[in-house]
Amino acid sequence: MNQNIFEIISQLVRRLLYDGDIVRDEESLINSLRDEGYDLDEINQAFEFIFSSSEIIDLPQKDQKKTKVKVNKFRQRVLDFREKFKFSLKVQGIIIKLNTLRLIKEDELERIIARSLVEQNRVIDVTEFWNILEEVVDNDLRLLAIANQISEFQEVIDTKDKYLN
Structure with missing residues (x-):
């Protein structure tokens, strides 16, 4: 490299971590980097490096036995850089609530995240997240339970009900 x-x-990391700058428009970010004199190939390589999926490194078998880990009863899905770009802060909070309250299964959450990354070209808001959730969780009773537990969904559902009549 x-x-x-x-x-x-380093610029991207600084913008994300230190400045708290959430990049909502990839095109404007790329254009600003090009204006600073970087070529498109270099920008692509940097994005590829940052947004590539990280590998899980397993401990050797002998070290695993020595390492004692307390298992937390709460599972927590950590969003990678690319996923953080795709979800609004409100939706990121909803994901944490869904996980903590165990309202959806791990595989359902992964399908929701995957569908959000593939189908959408912009930041996912609460309404779009609910629509994707409805597609993945194909059970009206569970969706009702989720809507009752997650207050952020009430506005979305109330808005939909207005237009049903």
């Missing part, structure tokens, strides 16, 4: 790619990566 050349120096320019490292500079792009």
Whole structure:
């Protein structure tokens, strides 16, 4: 990797972590990097490096026996950089609630996240997240339970009910 790619990566990390800058429009980000003199190939390589999925590193078998881990009764799905770009902060909070309250299964959450990443070209808001949730969770009683537990969905459901009559 050349120096320019490292500079792009450090800029992106700084914007995300230190400045709290949430990039909502990839095109404007790319254009601003090009305006600073970086070429498209370098930008693509930097994005590929940051947004590539991380690998899980397993401990050798002998080290696993020595390592004692307390299992937390709450499972927590951590969003990667790419996923954080796709979900509004409100939706990220909903994902945490769904997980903590065990309202959806792990495989359902993964399908929701995958569908959100593939189908949408912008940041997913609460309404879009609810629509995807309805597609994945094909059980009206569970959806009702989810809607009753997650207050953010009430506005979406109330709005839909207005137009049904």
